[in-house]
Amino acid sequence: MLLALYEIRNNRGVSHAGGDIDPNLMDATAVLYMSKWLMAELVRIFHNLTVEQAASLVETLVVREVPQIWTEGSRKRVLSPGLTWKQRMLLLLLSENGPTQESDLVKWLEHPNIARFRRDVLRPAHKESLIDYEEEGRTVRLLPPGVLKAEDLVMPK
Known part of the structure; x- marks a missing residue:
């Protein structure tokens, strides 16, 4: 090798x-x-x-470079306009190693309503096996199918 x-x-x-x-x-x-x-x-x-x-x-x-994500300290922002909440979440999770707190995602995304975010983004993405959403601990982890979708957003074919 x-x-x-x-x-x-x-x-x-x-x-x-x-x-x-x-x-x-x-x-x-x-x-x-x-x-x-x-x-x-x-x-x-x-x-x-x-x-x-x-x-x-x-x-x-391994640190993934995600050019659409701006990071400064504990702050992050998605720099690509026109993406859905789910797509923006996937990019943010791709830039992280390991589980991410739900509250951090909501803060980074500047989503206006955490309950709607859970209902419309987290739970459906969990059902699609893009993420593992652990509701009790309020943590989110990107799964391999989610990595593939997020990488398609980073490098469109």
Whole structure:
């Protein structure tokens, strides 16, 4: 796997940071997931963790760049006008690692009514398996189908 990473880095233009070079999305995706796997294996081996624990730890280290999200300290805003509440929520959750407090989402979205937000956005998105909405603790976590939808908003095809 290290040889494949080295090959992509040296021969496919992924590592070049010049403004006129646009790395191929497939190459960048391959590099990301190979690197995550390698890091998870190193963490697992050197820290006596299970595969699941190591992968979870590595996932928390990955910071997703979401250009449509402005962040300053604990403040966030969605910079793309014309998106639905659900789409804006998915982008915000994509920019987070792990569960997010419902109150933070409502504050970042500047939604006028938390009860309507639960009814019209959180519960339907939970039923669609885009998010895991834990009503008792009022936390929201992005699920893999939600990640895919959010990534489509970041990089439309």
